[in-house]
Amino acid sequence: MASSRSPADRPGLDGVAERRFDMFVIGDVGIEVRATLPDIRFADVHADRLTYAPARAIVAGTAVNLARCATRYFRRVGVLGKVGDDDFTPAIRRELLRIGADDHLRVEPGVPNGVSVMLRDRPAPAAGAGAGKGVRLLVVQEEPPGRRLTAAEVRSAAAGIEAADVLVTDGYSLLSPVSGEALRTAARIARDAGTRVAFDLVPHDADARLPAEEIVPMLALADLVISEAPTLARLLGSAASAHGAHGVRELLPVLDRAVPGRPLWLLRFGDTSLEHALAYRRDGLLMEYPTGYGAGVERAGFGDRLAAAELYWWLSGGASASGAADVAPRSA
Template sequence: MDIIETPARSPADWPGLDGIAERRFRLLAIGDVRIEVRATLPDLRFTEVTADRLAYAPARAMVAGTAVNLARAAAGYFKRAGVLARVGDDDYTPVIRRELRRLGLRDLLRVERGAANGVTVMLRDGVAPGRAHGVRLLVAEEDTPNRRLSERDVNAAAGEIRRADVLFLDGYALLSPVSRGALLRAAEIARRHGTLVAFDLVPHDIDARLPAPEVIPLLRLADVVFSEAPTLARLLGRPATMTCSAEVRELLPVMDETVPGRPLWLLRYGASSLEQALAYQRDGLRLEYATGYDDSVERAGFGDRLAAGELFWWLAARSGR
């Protein structure tokens, strides 16, 4: 599971954040699929809203969710990418399926008859002194079909998991006992058949939603873990400032002690937990690099672009190509 010992360049340099001409490898993402409404309120701050308010601002509706967002970015690197998720059975379902086709993603959706699709509303307010992108308010339905993705659903897709080079999972599925079981089952199938397991440690306040013992079993099955360094620190009961390399390095022995094996940790840190990354594997630091994120970059979707590029870089390094 090693990455190359002395990489000549970082994933932000190659393959970069905008895809690659020679697409390779196969990826399967398991996670949320939702309809998301996004709006930015450039002339309004949430602290100013003390009564009902009408605001005209740029807004759009799109197919989103953790699995789609990652797979959308991965389509620029991987020759084949697919999405396994449980969705509802309403007027949004054909919209979701059309978007997967448009993106060239393999549709492994499991439709729950009579259920509505989940809807998320993401609002970002105006920029204030000391803030580059405003504050984000994310309102998400809790009881959605995604929470009921089952081990049976995963077993039905076992062949796709076996054929993938990497299986991408995220922590939102851990919040429901049913989908948590499905996630663990998927990781077990992948490990048994040589498919690499990548895990995104989200939501960023997962430590407030789940005790560490309910998260660590998935970390133990992962070959690569993405996390904002403060998120992982809080989960492991450590101080969560993590804005500089020295602070992140202090977390490394705690990770080694808590999680057996040799997963590759891809830790984000910095003023907004996105500016810098540290790639680490037990027995030694591998690489630190700037991600390319700064105040001029659109934050929405940046993490998925970065993760997709890092996965491709990692797989290319392991294959020697």
């Protein structure tokens, strides 16, 4: 059932007055062009088309997107990613400075920065699942610099990982053997230092890109896993539908069998896999709550706002039975 102590309620999605805890984020960093097409549906385009719509280029990527939200909750946020060496590089570094994040970027000389294009079309007019959000087309530059972040570069940033209360990582790094090993190295450094490890299972079709045996070991290294419930169901071969609350609960014993330990699972579900969440820990927490996403709420960036609030809630003891803080913030 829903709880007034859910992270969407407290601390909420708008940040906190007193920032606590230190976060270290490893992920993609680059440039993204975003546009929403208010008068076009992809299904209706059969020829070349010109349209004028809100469009902008921003510094983005999984690490920057989360850090931008996390600086409203966390006392310190460090960002480690591999970037290129071109005219965008100073802009990327200025953006980290602007949002108040610590720059741990590694630069690969002589290569361009990664660029992505995100287009969202006009929502379908019919009511029902999928209505109201439009379809997203995300085009990502093949083999951006982040895929070449090395284990040695992670080890060179070990002090930042060890000093943090939580290391946050994501599944895009697993798409390359090089950055995948870097990610596992970071998780082991964190665990040895007593730093919590959080893992966001993206892309949402990770199950179609990687076999379970390449993803489950990372899940086993994590203290907290964020995922759309259907992604995990497909990955683990579960028959659970994992779209409604009942289907998500059917998935829980599958998680217990597949992944050792007692990670905290934050499972997204609903019509668009973002409206509801279920927090679950083996032999412990079982809490379902609305995320606050719905009609009239901007989808771009919402997942990062929610994740930042959930991570702060977790470290503050929101996932414990007593409500006592799970982590004592490390000294600055």
